[in-house]
Amino acid sequence: MPDSRDQVRRRITGDVSALVDLLLGVIQAEIPGYQVLDAVQLDEVRAQIRWNVDRVLGLWATGTALTEADTQRFRGVGAVRARDGRPLAVILRSYRVAAREFMGHVADHYGDALTAKDMADLAQVWLAADDKLADALHEGYQAAETSISTDRDRALSRLAGDLVLGRHAHEGAFVARLRELGVHLPRRFTVVVLQSAASVETVLPLASEPVMHTVIDGTGVVVTGQVDLPALHRRSTRCCVLTDIGANEAPRWYRLAKACLERAPADRLVFDRGDAEVLALVAGRADADPGRAASTVLAEIASGHEHLLETLDALFVAGNAEEVAALLGVHPQTVRYRLRRITAMTGRDPRLPWDLFVLQCARLAQR
Template sequence: MPDTRDQVRRQIAGDAVLTEHLMDVILAEIPGYQVLDAVQLEEVRAQIRWNVDRVLELWATGTALTEADANRFRGVGAVRARDGRPLSVILRSYRVAASAFMGYVADRFGEVLTAGDMADLTRVWLAADDRLSDALHDGYQAAGNSISTDRDRAIGRLVSDLVLGRHAHEGAFGARLRELGVRLPPQFTVVVLQPGAPADAVLPAVAEPAMHAVIDGTGVVVTGQADLKAVHRRGTRCCVLADIGANEAPRWFRLAKACLDRAPADRLVFDRGDAEVLALLAGRADADPDRAASTVLAAIAAQAHLLETLDALFVSASAEEVAARLGVHPQTVRYRIRRITALTGRDPRRPWDLFVLQCARLSRR
């Protein structure tokens, strides 16, 4: 049987197809890996190859991991702590890879390997995973302790990880909040500033707790809620994204950056509706007409008279013309315009607001 195991090891060792299979599974299962750059992804591939080859060697020879192997992973853990990749995400990637690896071996070599062979392979992988996880944790914690005294830096990393999608799930984000002693509601507000604007430019307009960071020149503030009127008074161009969860943050961050880059320069403060409409117009893969419509028009969706007035405003230039079209008094139209403005936060008498309202109205299926 050792000969059979060695033959299997020789066929799998360095197998590029297996490496890419495990890579694809990790990318599909763990959102945090989808935002890694090309260099980081190649590091992941190299680690996959090393893990597979080492486990197969241990399985074929009946040996165990060495202290040198453990030291290697202490070093990996320290590097991951410094580059801000959460430990929970890394450890989950090994669990995901283990399941996919066992399935691959069973499918390809199920006829030549016995149940005992597969059981031993599983045991070897789990034993290796257990020891290497401890080593990763030791290296990660040692490096983390050296920077934990700088709380501002830790919070900045947390904000960056949030909006760049580096958390495996909402629970991981919540755990890091607890570690830092930050009490943030499940649905919170993210303010993305015009590149170059300091993140603290809007801090007086947001509620505590408020975390902030600068990501490639773009200031980001995460808070429980923001006072939109106060944000306007700050005079800083930004996009205020209210009522979003940790899993949604990366998408909204991308949309907000695109919104600030493309929307009219004479407008200061944008919101989710602006970002959704621009995503729709840009043909983004994650754009959705119904979501754009509901985001912008939710407050008046059930008020037919306001929608009727809004539709008339798209083709008429004045309250008098709208009134004649609808058969109502001009004062009624002016009242309805004020209601639309109050409920949606958009004044149909302003070109950009009218444009967003019209796009949202027309996009509804």
């Protein structure tokens, strides 16, 4: 005879911590917004998952239904999530992901102790609870967001922050929020990460419309279609300019840009994606990628320009154009011409120490 539902409930909740970690892991793997939560926020998510599992199993075992206290609890959860900026779509998707994984886990580990009706009833209880709690979440979220959404500037600032912190379920959700706010940002856009929040005002006049900006822990962020790079280089603004990026890539690039501004030489002001990739590689960051660092810096000369790569390699072991020429058996003027070509194609002048360092790291990563 199959175990009673209450016995199965006790078996599942007896190892509930492992189940909670399993569900959280799947949610983090599938939803970018949950990958950037801090330790306190993750503990809150774990507590909520545990409550859901315990409550659903209890309803299933006893044949009871959610109470007004349950729905009121979720109205409160929705209001809190609206204030901390976590999008409602992300939250609701996390419940769907958890439900799918939970039912699979129960079937795999306790299916021999349950009848088909038991499994069907459990799925129905979870889905019914999710439906009612989703309504409560939405009510609380919408009520708290009303005052926020009336301030478009604040909404745009939140959107910029959500973008670089990964607080969106997927690119489509980000695009939908842009559409709701009437913002026509290109699919591939530019993010400028500024070491000083005060520098945001310096960059805004150089950015094309539309422009969103925010400040995160003292770091300024400007999101725009494109920025006037020559003009930006003339300003005394320390920043990292991330061009041609998409919504799903933005959180990683933002993290690399922040690390770049923290570690790069103080006498240099403007950095780009190549600088950020190389510094991630040198610092041994977990999200560093040698191939990406090489392609970001050397993409323009990686194919069909072997003579330029050969000149770079010689420059790494020689001190000047004359020595490079001697190594390669060419005229010094030829070397100078090639160095100018490298500068034009990569945006990096091999005569400058930092640019030479980045080029050399990228070249090593390419091999």
